[in-house]
Amino acid sequence: MKTKSMASTVLWIPLLLLLHPAAPLAQTATDAKIIEGAKKEGAVMWYTSMAIDQSKVVVDRFQQRYPFIKTSFLRLGGGAVMNRVLTEARAGKQLFDVVGGRGEMIQAFKERGLLGSYRSPETAMIDQDLFDKEGYWYVYYVVPNSLGYNTKLVKKEEVPKTYEELLHPKWKGRKISMDNEGYLLLQGLISAWGREKALDYMRKLAGQEPVLSRGNTERVTMTSAGEYPLVIAYAHAVEREKFKGGPMDWIALEPAVVEIDPLMIASKAPNPNAARLFLDYVLSKEGQEMLLEFQRIPVRKDVEPKPARLFRGYQRVIERPDDYRYFSENVKLFQEIFKTR
Template sequence: MNRKRAFCLAAGIAAVAAATGWSQPTLAQAQAPAAADRHAAIYMYRGADRDKRLLANARKEGKVVVYTSLATKESMPLAKAFEKKYGIKVVLWRSTSDKVVQRAVTEARARRYAVDVVETNGPEVEMMAREKLLSPFHSPHFVDLPPEAFPAHRLWVADRLNFFVVAYNTNKVKRADLPATYEGFLDPKWKGQIALEATDSEWMAAIVKHWGERGTKFFDQLAAARPGVRKGHILLAEMVGAGEVPVALTVYNSEVESLKLRGGPVDWKPVEPVIGRPQGIAVAKNAPNPNAALLFADFVLSPEGQQLLHSMGRVPSSHKVKTELNNFPFTMIDPAVTLDEHDKWQTMWDNYFIKR
């Protein structure tokens, strides 16, 4: 983990611990890591009776605790669908991805094992993998996922994807006028019409890695055009829908789809190179309810769970769900590289677009 992220995470962990007043671990809590070995046997079991045994044991546990950054309007319906199907209560704790990491890491360091499943941004799940909080698991639905959905260590898997696309207000901009590649926005006619999200250094890094010197030249020229900068992908998408920003270059297509479903005058176009960002799901190494944890992960990765995510405007990872939301060429961000090279690209991004 790079120093900047490590420092921020450590500070956040200390703040959470102080605010919540968590006590010192009890002897039983201190012995909890031994449960990891038992959990591994559950998570990796592939016998013919797997599904039947998993459901029976999950119902005995009675609940599953999920930490997620998935918006409430989507995480709640997903939880309710699981509860209706299996009769097992879902306890949701929803916050931003950095807070999900802080809570999970702080609890683990206090030997207070409360979370069963984590579902959040790929780089943040990768942080938890590096903190040794997660366990490999098997799901019969893995066969429906692309190879890019799995990091090499297989401690988590991408259950959905975010794609950086160009969002535009349909009352102000015609789709036919949008260029095919990002370089088209260097045309002077777009000056004062375009905006970026303030934290998208990983998008820039992926384009530069994809285009090489061509990418560096592009960002030199884009910075010189002084595009607007707004913090928050949802906020930026909403500003496009409101007409305050005619065109945004770095909006997640899932956010635009959510606005479209609500009737907003907004749409999106996959402008090359399209950069994808994995959103991951993982089971906790010391989950208090390991069977329910695995069952919930199975459900999210199943065609039923993936279709439900799609119906709410999210981009499913599964090949079983046919959708225009991912039917285009794209390049995936590697969360491990995002963490390792964060400082380098963040400094470049800040010099281009923030410190102006």
């Protein structure tokens, strides 16, 4: 599971009308009535777990596109964003317009009536498993899991090509690095294979005596340094190490479990039209191309990841919000199987 800083930051982006001429409107299909409504509202608040150096760029770019909207954001760690929204709800308040964070937020917010429905026109360029048909949530970037390997320790032809090949005796005995909170990997395989097959596989994988520890970047770095031949980690983390010159590469074990980062609009958003405009902007081609600058993996069909294979050319299973009904149980099962508690 992704772990993010719990430190909070609130940034207010000043209006640019007096400093710069208005920028031409973004290439978005947003209804003109929504844009007019957003002009009257004149503000939008985004709660996000995105890294502050990235989320600030997002609001800056949106502000430049729509200088008539005072754009503000609150940056918190993923768990803290969720707690903030739920705490406000218990007090009868909704102070945010748009919220973005982890997949686990969707079910928790939706069942409490905290999400508003909006059918974004930008979905014409997004696969159907990446947004809610009723308009309650939209994935704006993805985090695929992969099998990374040290190219000095493992020949390309010897790399396990399937989950089953990872169970070969040659990979037994501290040869595989895994996340000790890999609950979403288990949850994704249950979704793809069914409970019995997924649990049976995980028990066999535990029998391979993998090394479990936290941190994707740290584990990939250790694999690159020769600590382990193989690492189950986020594909972009392996790709980043490879780009830096490390002896690393990766493949997607199919179906690859893909974690999501969704955007949602508040059911009682103070600025509902500005919220819709903000969501459309982030999902637009311009907004998705911006995510490439952060080495994020966008979701639009007309915006290629760098490299494209990060989210192209393999079978996948997308993290599903309704699976979180069983999340606590899956956490306990993972901990029991891998003896992490």
